[in-house]
Amino acid sequence: MNAIFKKFLKVPSFDKRTLRNIFSIIVLRGGNIALQLLLVPVSIMFVSQSSYGLWLTLSSMITWLNIMDVGLSNGLRNKLSESIAAKDGALGKKYVSTTYALLAILSVAGFAICAVLTYTLDWSNVVEVPKDLSPAKFRELLLIISGSFFLTFLLKPISSVAYATHKAYIEYLTFFIANLVNLGIILVISRTVPSGDLILMAYCFCFTPIIVTFLISIFLYAKNFKEYKPSFRSVDFSKARILMSLSGKFFIIQIAATIVFTTNNFIISKYIGNAYVTQFNIAQRYFNVVIILQSMVLVPFWALFSEGYALKSVDWLKENMNKLFKLTALLSAGCILMLFLSDYAYHLWLKDMVVIPFSVTLAVCVYSILLLISSVYTIFINGTGRVKLQMITSIFTSSLHIPLAIFCIKYLGFGLPGLIMVSSLWLILTIPLRHIQFRKLMLFNDKKTIWTS
Numbered sequence: 160m161n162a163i164f165k166k167f168l169k170v171p172s173f174d175k176r177t178l179r180n181i182f183s184i185i186v187l188r189g190g191n192i193a194l195q196l197l198l199v200p201v202s203i204m205f206v207s208q209s210s211y212g213l214w215l216t217l218s219s220m221i222t223w224l225n226i227m228d229v230g231l232s233n234g235l236r237n238k239l240s241e242s243i244a245a246k247d248g249a250l251g252k253k254y255v256s257t258t259y260a261l262l263a264i265l266s267v268a269g270f271a272i273c274a275v276l277t278y279t280l281d282w283s284n285v286v287e288v289p290k291d292l293s294p295a296k297f298r299e300l301l302l303i304i305s306g307s308f309f310l311t312f313l314l315k316p317i318s319s320v321a322y323a324t325h326k327a328y329i330e331y332l333t334f335f336i337a338n339l340v341n342l343g344i345i346l347v348i349s350r351t352v353p354s355g356d357l358i359l360m361a362y363c364f365c366f367t368p369i370i371v372t373f374l375i376s377i378f379l380y381a382k383n384f385k386e387y388k389p390s391f392r393s394v395d396f397s398k399a400r401i402l403m404s405l406s407g408k409f410f411i412i413q414i415a416a417t418i419v420f421t422t423n424n425f426i427i428s429k430y431i432g433n434a435y436v437t438q439f440n441i442a443q444r445y446f447n448v449v450i451i452l453q454s455m456v457l458v459p460f461w462a463l464f465s466e467g468y469a470l471k472s473v474d475w476l477k478e479n480m481n482k483l484f485k486l487t488a489l490l491s492a493g494c495i496l497m498l499f500l501s502d503y504a505y506h507l508w509l510k511d512m513v514v515i516p517f518s519v520t521l522a523v524c525v526y527s528i529l530l531l532i533s534s535v536y537t538i539f540i541n542g543t544g545r546v547k548l549q550m551i552t553s554i555f556t557s558s559l560h561i562p563l564a565i566f567c568i569k570y571l572g573f574g575l576p577g578l579i580m581v582s583s584l585w586l587i588l589t590i591p592l593r594h595i596q597f598r599k600l601m602l603f604n605d606k607k608t609i610w611t612s
Contacts, residue, residue: 183328185455187335192448194338198345199441200509202360205349210292210357211437235316238401239323239387248386249393256393258316266309273305292357300361307365314369317376320384333375337368412546415553419560419585423578426561430568435575442519445504446497446527449490453531456486457538464542471603476539480597483535491528498524522579529586536593543600547612552592556585 203211235258242251277298292300321329344363352359380388427436460483467476497504501520505513540549560581567577599610 184331187328187331188451188455190335191331191338192451194335194342196444196508198338198342199444200512201342201345201349203437203509203512205345206357206360210433235319235323238398239320243323251387252390252393253395253398255316255320255387256389256391257395257398258319259313259389260394260396261399262313262316266313269312270305270309273308274302277301277305296358299358303358303361303365307369310366310369311372314372314376316389317372317379320387321379324384326383329375329379333368333372336375337371340371341367411550412553415550415557418557419582422561423564423582426564426568426578427575430565431575437513438515438519439523439575439579441505441509441513442515442523445501445508445520446494446523449493449497450527450530450534453487453490453534457483457534460538460542464539468543468600473601473603476601480535480539483538484532487531487535490531494524494527494531516575518576519579522576522583526579526583526586529583529590533586533590533593536590536597539597540593540600545596545600545611548592548596548609551609552589556589560585 235254238254239251242248242254282297282301318330318333321327341364344367345360348356348359348363423439424436427439460479464476464479467479498520501515501517505511505515537549540546563584564578564581567573567581568575571577573580596610599608604611
């Protein structure tokens with residue numbers, strides 16, 4: 160299998176360790192997809208479509224973790240890798256310990272701010288609060304989400320340590336175990352507790368991953384990562400600046416992407432209703448199966464394209480981009496097939512608990528195909544590090560996304576399909592720019608322009 164994969168990629172550096180990580184990720188991520196799909200109908204059955212929509216809206220804030228500690232997690236991963244290469248375990252332990260200390264400070268401050276906002280902000284102007292959920296219960300729900308948010312934030316460095324030590328599968332293993340435990344708990348409480356308890360479901364979904372991550376962290380630091388086990392004595396705040404250093408361009412790009420992805424649920428909840436949040440997320444999860452399949456293949460290509468571009472291996476770069484686009488064409492055909500089978504798939508999956516209009520499914524299908532195409536260009540451009548144009552377009556799209564989405568929903572009456580069309584519009588505008596940039600970069604012109612910066 161290793162020989163076949165090497166022949167496909169024609170890159171000697173694609174070793175057994177990399178293949179082992181990729182295959183482990185494929186298996187674990189596939190398991191996660193299956194578990195998440197099973198969790199949707201069980202959760203809706205336990206609460207309601209509207210309450211589940213509110214949960215999706217509020218819990219989407221968890222995705223902001225990928226932005227808030229981006230400097231620290233990437234900084235730790237890079238600096239720990241350097242320490243390992245230099246065989247300086249003491250320095251690596253300082254980086255790990257200092258990261259935990261910095262995250263602890265940020266977590267306490269962040270939770271304090273969230274607690275104040277929970278009791279002072281008029282949330283009825285932000286989301287649609289179900290009538291059967293009292294203000295006290297709603298505030299408890301917010302505190303559960305924000306508390307788990309920052310506890311998860313604090314425990315994230317274990318993933319960076321795993322990546323630095325070439326054990327990337329550990330993060331996916333943690334998600335898999337947490338989802339499996341969540342599914343078991345929901346199945347048990349749905350048979351023993353009266354349905355409709357959104358607070359109980361929140362405790363389950365929020366704190367199970369924290370407990371799993373905490374236990375896995377203890378195990379790994381005691382066994383596999385003993386040399387880098389964090390301690391108070393090893394905290395060195397002089398390392399903070401190094402750890403927090405990260406490309407400002409990538410940081411802005413990720414913030415912009417997060418604004419677009421995380422505000423959709425809030426816009427839908429506010430201007431259409433929580434039931435439509437459920438529709439939107441179910442259609443997204445349906446097509447996300449294809450998106451995730453592509454992403455599992457693209458993961459190693461970031462580093463591979465970096466290597467190929469540095470060596471100016473034009474033929475290799477073109478050959479592998481062509482292979483990725485052939486895969487994308489196949490996955491796009493899969494999306495079209497899924498579109499025509501959607502009614503049957505939804506019925507099989509959800510037993511008609513939620514009705515998804517064909518217009519919503521069609522809009523998400525179009526968006527998914529555009530995203531598949533864009534992702535191939537993006538992984539290549541990210542690999543080269545020439546991301547200035549991507550940063551500029553990200554600022555443009557994120558700044559216009561909210562007002563244009565509200566305009567399409569509230570004033571044009573396009574409803575949920577209109578919001579999805581706005582997301583597709585940004586891809587339609589940026590894909591030609593990505594293609595032009597790819598062609599420009601393949602010329603290996605040293606002159607600094609908007610295309611090569």
